[in-house]
Amino acid sequence: MTTPVNISRHLQCPICKNLLADPVSTICGHTFCKGCLDKHINWSEPQCPLCQELVTTKPSVNEAIEALLREFHQTQLPNLDLFCGERDAIPCDVCDEHLTFKAVKSCLICSLSFCDEHLKPHQSMPRFKGHKLVKPVEKLDQRACNTHGRPLELYSRREERCICTLCVKTDGDVIPVEAERGRRQAVQQNTIEMMEKIINQREDKLKELKESAAKYQTLLEKEQQEIQKVFAALMETLMETERVLLNPLEEGRRCLEKEMDEKTQQIQIYILKYKEIINSLHHTKSEEDDILFIQSYPAVPAEFTDDWTVSIDTELNFGTMRNAKTAFMAAIETHLEKLCTxxxxxxxxxxxxxxxxxxxxxxxxxxxxxxxxxxxxxxxxxxxxxxxxxxxxxxxxxxxxxxxxxxxxxxxxxxxxxxxxxxxxxxxxxxxxxxxxxxxxxxxxxxxxxxxxxxxxxxxxxxxxxxxxxxxxxxxxxxxxxxxxxxxxxxxxxxxxxxxxxxxxxxxxxxxxxxxxxxxxxxxxxxxxxxxxxxx
Structure with missing residues (x-):
């Protein structure tokens, strides 16, 4: 059998008699607090306080002892998780008020909550065998009879409330709390099953709703495509009608440009011809010989007799317009009838x-x-x-x-x-x-x-x-x-x-x-x- 050893006395500084702080060891093997050894050397000779051996070098930190000290400090710290310091934690009702641990169980008979240490009598002593232990609960006083101060162990069906054994009346319909719980659990189970059935019905209804929405979405998309197709055909018909009406005008424009080019060339030729005659007249004008002047006098052409106006008919053919209108309206009627579906x-x-x-x-x-x-x-x-x-x-x-x-x-x-x-x-x-x-x-x-x-x-x-x-x-x-x-x-x-x-x-x-x-x-x-x- 292993005997526990108290090592704390081996971790004390020989100078201050407290646990070592920043432990340093001399060459002679003794260990001191760094601060204590520095003060000793400053106030006296640079020698070991225990064996008086001369300290010639600056002592270094003893890492092994420092690690041992850390582990020792950890073992001496209490388990903070066991203390009742959390917001919703339920304290032990038996612990000292200055050092209260968290409760792990509540006794409905004693109306008290216990930590691990104070719960041990309930777990080991026979007289506590009939006590009902549950998870820690608050306000245990609400589980005791306000009249008699005894635990609420029974249920009165007539009064529909929990009562203690002293509240029992001879003509009352009284059953154990456990029996009433069993009955209510059965009701609770039925309620759960009913609610689950309602949920399933609602989920089925939601599925039907989604399927219906998808169906109508498909229908809407189909109708949208049909309408877009009809109006695309209408736009094509409108553009075709526009082409039919504009083609005669475009043809007239080309004819007009052609006639303008031809008549422009003819007029320019006549202008050149007249300019030549004018030059000839200027030349004969200075002739001194009268006979030669008369004989060389050029023939002057008469004025223009051609019709130099543009004769192209640029007005729209009314028959074409009426026919295009009739065809366009018939096409509109045909296409719009497709929307009837x-x-x-x-x-x-x-x-x-x-x-x-x-x-x-x-x-x-x-x-x-x-x-x-x-x-x-x-x-x-x-x-x-x-x-x-x-x-x-x-x-x-x-x-x-x-x-x-x-x-x-x-x-x-x-x-x-x-x-x-x-x-x-x-x-x-x-x-x-x-x-x-x-x-x-x-x-x-x-x-x-x-x-x-x-x-x-x-x-x-x-x-x-x-x-x-x-x-x-x-x-x-x-x-x-x-x-x-x-x-x-x-x-x-x-x-x-x-x-x-x-x-x-x-x-x-x-x-x-x-x-x-x-x-x-x-x-x-x-x-x-x-x-x-x-x-x-």
Whole structure:
């Protein structure tokens, strides 16, 4: 067994009896503080204070002893980490107030916090075996009963608070604190699972949101490219029209320059000729012989008889301008129609489920059981109608009525030879002879006579369509006060009523037209509107 040795006495200076400071050793082997040895030599003979041997050289620092002193000082320093000096550290309640160590455990029974040294009885003595030790906690007095000063070990369900054993009532619903903790932990776990489920739902929703944003971003980029492509074509058309109009002017300019060059040369030739005649006249002017003067007199040419004005027509050819204008406007119309696909793609987001209101149908009309089709039976029926019915015109309204916002629906007209489609102001006249005018609350387009299309404006406007539409889209924008119609197969815009005076609710309006000879027996069909149906 190793016996500990106190080496501090071997590290003392023989002069000052304290631990060595800047230790120096003489040639005789004795060690002193540097300051102590210097004072001794200055005050007496230069010899060793212990053995009186002469010190002939200046002693040097003993590095070995200096290193030993540093290690000795380190072993004598207390562990600062064990002291309670940190801001949030909990002190030991048993330590001396002048030297307090940090607590490592708190006892809920004793209501005290202990450092490592003062915790040892709780760890070794049997009587502390039932005491509950936890991580150091502040305000242990809050864990004791304010009435009895005893630890709070029980939980009263009735009073919903922690109590001590002396607070127990015979009729109280009391359980151990550990049991209540177990119950609350179960509730806590359920709460955690519920919150995790909510988080997962929110993350799924966020994923859907990002996917939707990416989808719409792609759609926006596609529409932007389509619009840029159309306007690039428009700019090319505009530049081509400019070239067509400027070419005659450029050709006139070249002709003008050519004629100017030719006539300039001719005039310059005449000028030279006249100058020669003038010189000849000056020469004969000094002739003294009269006969020779007369005989040598040069012939003088007459004045210019040519038309020296510029005769080039520099004005624009009016026929060319009109033709260019017509071609340019047709090209603009063609290119802008390409934007209709973008417009139709957008209005699909405002589609509504329109159904037919059989209570408003003319007696001659037959409505399907799903309220999606209507046809004229071709039979004249005299049935007392309700106030909501059309009694003379074969019309029927749709549901729902549109009060605000936007709405879109599609109607299949097929190969019918006559029909009317649009919207009607709620409360507009539907009895007797109806006046189809915007001022009377009707905004509709019509096919009659198999091939005559028109917009029921005031007065009516004939529509020139390049193809016969079989599916018509109807779009209403209450804020913009407009009603638009589209050919859903050709993806073309047909007509738009602007500045509509709705003045309240409007309802979808349908009229399959009479089926007198069986040629107009096909129904009008309200189609389900799906974005995937559009091939754009």
């Amino acid at each position: 973008v417009e139709i793609r957008r209005i699909h987001s405002f589609s509504v489920n329109v159904t037919l209101d059989a209570e408003t149908a003319h007696p001659n009309l037959q409505v399907s059981t799903d309220s999606k089709e209507v046809r004229d039976t071709g039979e004249s029926k005299v049935i007392p109608g309700s106030p909501q019915q059309f009694d003379l015109v074969g019309g029927i309204l749709g549901k729902p009525c549109i009060m605000s916002g936007r709405a879109f629906w599609v109607v299949e007209v097929g190969y019918k030879v006559g029909w009317e489609l649009g919207v009607m102001r709620d409360g507009a006249n539907r009895k007797g002879k109806v006046s189809y005018k915007t001022s009377e609350g009707y905004w509709a387009i019509v096919l009659c006579g198999q091939s005559m299309y028109g917009a029921l404006e005031d007065p009516p406007v004939q529509l020139q369509l390049s193809s016969k539409p079989r599916k018509l889209g109807v779009f209403v924008d209450c804020e913009e006060a407009l009603v638009s119609f589209y050919d859903m197969e050709a993806l073309l815009h047909i007509y738009t009523f602007n500045k509509c005076s709705f003045n309240g609710a409007i309802c979808p309006y349908f009229n399959p037209h009479p089926n007198k000879d069986g040629t107009n027996s096909n129904p009008l069909v309200i189609c389900p509107v799906n974005q995937t149906d559009i091939s754009v």
